[in-house]
Amino acid sequence: MAAPTQKGQLTASERKLLQVIEAGDVQEAAQMLTSDDVRVNCLDECGMTPLMHAAYKGKADMCGLLLQRGADVNCNQHEYGYTALMFAGLSGKTDITSMMLDAGAETDLVNSVGRTAAQMAAFVGQHDCVTVINNFFPRARVDYYTRPRGTEREPKLPPALAGPLHEIIMTTNLNPVKIVMLVRENPALVDVGALEKCYRVMDLLCEQCVKQPDSNEVLAMKMHYISCVLQKCLIFLQKRDDKLDALVKSLLRGRDSDGFPQYQEKFIRDCIRKFPYCESTLLQQLGNDPTAYSVLTQALTGQMAFVDADYCATCGERGADKRCSLCKSVTYCSLTCQQLHWFTHKKMCRAIQEQNAHLGSDAPRMKEPNDGERDLATETANFLQELCLRAEETVAAVGGCPAELLACPSAPSHKPSGSQQ
Numbered sequence: 001m002a003a004p005t006q007k008g009q010l011t012a013s014e015r016k017l018l019q020v021i022e023a024g025d026v027q028e029a030a031q032m033l034t035s036d037d038v039r040v041n042c043l044d045e046c047g048m049t050p051l052m053h054a055a056y057k058g059k060a061d062m063c064g065l066l067l068q069r070g071a072d073v074n075c076n077q078h079e080y081g082y083t084a085l086m087f088a089g090l091s092g093k094t095d096i097t098s099m100m101l102d103a104g105a106e107t108d109l110v111n112s113v114g115r116t117a118a119q120m121a122a123f124v125g126q127h128d129c130v131t132v133i134n135n136f137f138p139r140a141r142v143d144y145y146t147r148p149r150g151t152e153r154e155p156k157l158p159p160a161l162a163g164p165l166h167e168i169i170m171t172t173n174l175n176p177v178k179i180v181m182l183v184r185e186n187p188a189l190v191d192v193g194a195l196e197k198c199y200r201v202m203d204l205l206c207e208q209c210v211k212q213p214d215s216n217e218v219l220a221m222k223m224h225y226i227s228c229v230l231q232k233c234l235i236f237l238q239k240r241d242d243k244l245d246a247l248v249k250s251l252l253r254g255r256d257s258d259g260f261p262q263y264q265e266k267f268i269r270d271c272i273r274k275f276p277y278c279e280s281t282l283l284q285q286l287g288n289d290p291t292a293y294s295v296l297t298q299a300l301t302g303q304m305a306f307v308d309a310d311y312c313a314t315c316g317e318r319g320a321d322k323r324c325s326l327c328k329s330v331t332y333c334s335l336t337c338q339q340l341h342w343f344t345h346k347k348m349c350r351a352i353q354e355q356n357a358h359l360g361s362d363a364p365r366m367k368e369p370n371d372g373e374r375d376l377a378t379e380t381a382n383f384l385q386e387l388c389l390r391a392e393e394t395v396a397a398v399g400g401c402p403a404e405l406l407a408c409p410s411a412p413s414h415k416p417s418g419s420q421q
């Protein structure tokens, strides 16, 4: 990697490169980068590198080229301490954000007002980027367990399981049905011995996330949660050899009165309650208000998971565009998901159809919520309001509105105060 450069001392060719980056001409940039006159980590007057410019402008191909040519992903000579990852988050481009993370971008570096890349992305409403950053987990930390340590004869994790397990760790959809489906997709995981090894490794990773110098409670909770789902898979596999069908059905089965998946809610609540590091702020949020799933998702995405028509009713995947052809009120991401849900949805489907018919064909196609849903919606709204208030307090505490926080280097970093109860 090239030696650090002085701010603002750009050669004429380097100034030209910044223009080419802005225009997005990757071929021209590639050509220019072969010249001795162009340093890949040169700094403009604000201390921005070409990579930061490309990330901020949302040019993915250009970012790829610059990284390939040795751009320093963690350079932080910027006047307000911004990194390339922060610019990627601000741009709202998830592919560029992932690219920076894969290239080794540090997630806990802070800018001059003590904000991480995820916090900055959240402030400007780029929640998809927040999700990508908060869910990133280096593969090397899983691979660590595939080699025998100390006096071990065999590693804690067989190398063949590292890939499938890492894939589950990186999921941004925490719906338990989705995680069970990810397990089922990997035949190597549908095995009592394999699941036992995997959940033990997840527990170790959970402990690490809490005990590492920059303790990451949210990630620790995710590791713990995945461990709980894997343990549940293990119990069902021991009981019956049905490739986890019974577990999926239990998680989906709706309450007779309103279709609310009680078992799933209880399962997630139990997972959060069993979190071994009790200082968790997540536990305090889990009063009687929102669903446990929404608390968990909120922590990882920086926003509420709205019960929305866009989400698959089975696995929680976003962008679900297939509707139940009878009631036209429930959406799914795939035919598989619809088939999995039918055994319990069929109890509600007719009632919804009758309701729709009653409303008449001229009436707007809104589903009248039943009492249970209405309660849930009220609870969710209350919880959201409380969160907004809390966010406003945080902003007030560091003195300013979110926009100012992003721009001005004033207040020192405010760490959330520790738990002293």
Ligand SMILES: [Zn+2]
Residues within 6 Å of the ligand: 312, 313, 314, 315, 316, 317, 332, 333, 334, 337
């Ligand atoms: Zn689905």
Ligand SMILES: [Zn+2]
Residues within 6 Å of the ligand: 324, 325, 326, 327, 328, 329, 330, 345, 349, 350
């Ligand atoms: Zn239906």
